[in-house]
Amino acid sequence: MYIEQAFKYQxxxxxxxxxILIVIAAIIAGQMPFVVAIFMEKGFDTAGMDESExxxxxxxxLTLFLMLLPFAIALLALFFVVRHVHNQPFTSLxxxxxxxDWGKFWFAFGLVxxxxxxxxxxxxxxxxxxxVFNFQAVPFLILLVVAVILVPLQTSFEEYFFRGYLMQGLGTLVKNRWLPLIVTSVVFGGLHFFNPEVGKLGNIIMVYYIGTGFLLGIMTLMDEGLELALGFHAGNNLITALLVTADWTAFQTNSILKDVSEPSAGLDIxxxxxVVYPIFLLIMAKKYKWTNWGAKLFGKVEEPVMLNPSEES
Structure with missing residues (x-):
């Protein structure tokens, strides 16, 4: 069982x-190049700028590269933590x-x-x-290289940290599945509160972010692994970065298209x-024959009995 296997390690x-403190420190360190680059370009004028500016x-x-760099550094820090603080192999996370199962990763990637x-x-x-058709060959090719390398690192960090590290950590602490699912989904969504989209669309967009957290969390618990969530998250963010940009989104890229419409918050959220997320889950449930939803999403997390050598003999 996915959460229970954390009991095997420290x-x-x-x-x-x-x-968590080590990962936060890594994120802060990873943000320094962006801060320095902005300051060197604009100096103290940056003090009065909002996030969109x-x-x-x-x-x-360059902005995309510097925005994604902290996630790559944080993923390395998380790998260090899992291996050396918990003495846990990364595969078990x-x-x-x-x-x-890379087949599951690519299925979810392709689906979204x-x-x-x-x-x-x-x-x-x-x-x-x-x-507006926004395609420019050279900037797009640079975007393609940056996005293909760094976007999966960004999404992988978020999955390994929220649906992996925190899900297992909370699960071993509270010994149930529903509380880690709720906490990791709400915290994941809540960290998007300062995205430009929230300022443009209002707080209702948080329904989408938190709902996405629940979708990825349900995938992880039902499938006993991160592969589907890793693929889905990477596919969603990568296609978004390459296909469509807008002046009010967190990812402002040299994408193929630019959305110039006035966004509205309502049914689009x-x-x-x-509707769509439940359909995704039903497709995966059918393909991978998920059963016992109640126990996997709301059941207890039981620590396995570890026998010492004398008891085994």
């Missing part, structure tokens, strides 16, 4: 607190299976990629006035969470 709660100070590809591209193409042809 799982005292103080180790998780130490691990700060994101436009540098070249968009990925899956309850003997080895990582096909959906995102399909919806965008349909919207482009039904509402062409909402889009609720339909993905209430």
């Amino acid at each position: 799982h005292e709660f103080w180790r998780y607190l130490l691990g 700060l994101l436009r100070v540098l070249d968009s590809n 990925t899956t309850a299976r003997k080895k990582t 990629a096909i959906f995102s591209i399909g919806v965008t193409v349909i919207d482009y042809f039904t509402s062409p006035e909402d889009y 609720l339909i993905p969470v209430l």
